[in-house]
Amino acid sequence: MVNIDEEPQDTTIERHASWTELFFDLVAVAGVSALAHMLRPELDAAALGLYALLFLALWLSWTTFMLYGNVAADQTRVLRLMVGMFGLGVMAASVPGVAHTVLGHGSDIRPLNVFAIAYVATRVYGSKSWQRGAVLLDFPVAQYSAGLLPWFASLWVDEHWKLALWAAGVGLDLLLILVLSGSGILQRVQSYLTAPERTRRRSRSGVSPDGMGPVIHGVSVDPAHLSERLGLFVIIVLGESVVQIVAAASEARYDLGLLATAIASFILLAGMFGLSVVFGYAGLPHLRAGRIPTRAALGLHCLVTGVVAAIAVPLSLVVRHGSDPLPEHVRWLLCGVVAAYFTLGVVTGVASHSSDLPRTTSRVTTGIAAPLLLGLLATAVSGRTLVIYLALIVLAHLWFERRLAPRSLPMKLPAAPGGS
Incomplete structure (x- = not known):
């Protein structure tokens, strides 16, 4: 069988x-x-x-x-x-x-x-x-x-x-x-193994049809453990970005401009941590437990970590040359990464039914449209000023999420997304 x-x-x-x-x-x-x-x-x-x-x-x-x-x-x-x-x-x-x-x-x-x-x-x-x-x-x-x-x-x-x-x-x-x-x-697999011709073949070969066949079973992920691993991976990627910024700062000239750039860069990365881990779920911003399938959560996690990892490159360049306007491709990478991060947050919020229309509209206008406009129009703005603008956007979203969150919100990784 x-x-x-x-x-x-x-x-x-x-x-x-x-x-x-x-x-x-x-x-x-x-x-x-x-x-x-x-x-x-x-x-x-x-x-x-x-x-x-x-x-x-x-x-x-x-x-x-x-x-x-x-x-x-x-x-x-x-x-x-x-x-x-x-x-x-x-x-x-x-x-x-x-x-x-x-x-x-x-x-x-x-x-x-x-x-x-x-x-x-x-x-x-x-x-x-x-x-x-x-x-x-x-x-x-x-x-x-x-x-x-x-x-x-x-x-x-x-x-x-x-x-x-x-x-x-x-x-x-x-x-x-x-x-x-x-x-x-x-x-x-069940249909294939229980097909009549395969049952007859096992009988002809001397295999008893009442228990000697292969055992096939389905296994599922542990939701809480999965949530922790995904969240930890995002945290480690953010930590690696901090390491790259610190390394860039160690080679820069110490002045108030460097201090302002470092603070703004840290706020930007810390804000992503807050949105993804404290007010998100499994490392994904605006996600709620059990709202989307596991493979969808994994796919979004891949995109979020890829985006977060890329932000270290323009931030490190700003730390080194903060008083100068950024080259066009670096400016677009910096603004595009922030816009992509909020885009994924909007997708996650809509897919997990954790965002109403006003909240989604606010996230689109301030989190997506504003960074893209900065990338388009801030051609003569110094890299330092651009990072400060983006940090303020992330900080505003973090403040907004804290206002909306219940007072009993635990400051830890929530439990994980559901099955397939």
Whole structure:
């Protein structure tokens, strides 16, 4: 008999991230930091496209192991996470070489092959972590490797085709995230294994049809643990941005202008922390627990962390050259990142039904339209003044959220989004 059931979740004890998981997150954020540094020399469409492509690859690798640890809980194998960390470390270390070859028109394609091999090996190894017969209902793409085929094929083509195949592989994974349903996969497996011809085949082979067939079960994420891991990842990315700003300030001339820039930059990053963690949920601004599916929360988390990681680049440049107007591409990156962050907040608020029409309109006009207008019109404004304007926008949103929040709002990570 084929036994197909859904594994129950024990929600009586709230789990927290282990030391190994925190170490794993720090290694992943090291890759995010390397990607942010990649944007510094020359910021254009090609650099942003490469940043997005490599960030998605890093995030998918991190998510595969993060979800494994979430589901496996106390049975998580530390050695397996360590191997995943090493793979992420190799990917991070090869980012500068990839950027030099692609953006600097270098001729050495070995860093691209190293990144591709590390990505394929890390994803394959991570996808094999699951218990045999278990189907992850919330994010099944973590168990499947179809999107890795273009990456594997890219090892035998030249640079331009490599990037095209990488984009195709990541695009296929993103498509599978949208269309794959864990429950649907479980039902299809059930139909396949209980088909009459397979039952007759097992009988002819001497296998008893009353219990000797494979056991297939569905597994779901631990919501509270998932919320904590997603929120912690956003916090660590914000912390990495602070580190880059501090490093830039250590090389700048100390004066009142530097102090004003540092305070405004810190307010901007601290405001994002408040909106994402204190008044948000699972690291997502304006999200409420249990309002959207897990895979939707994961997709939004990928976008939010990618946006937050990119803001360190223009802020560091402002710290160094705060009294001068920013170059056009840097100004647009700074204002565009803030506008993108609030755009994702609006999407999250609407999707989770936590925003009414007046609140959504306010967020669109002040959080999206105002930064974009600054990017368009503030051509002669110093970088320092521009950061102060953006910090005031974030601070106003933070004040507004605190006014609307109940007085009993806990200053900690809330519980996590629901299932698929």
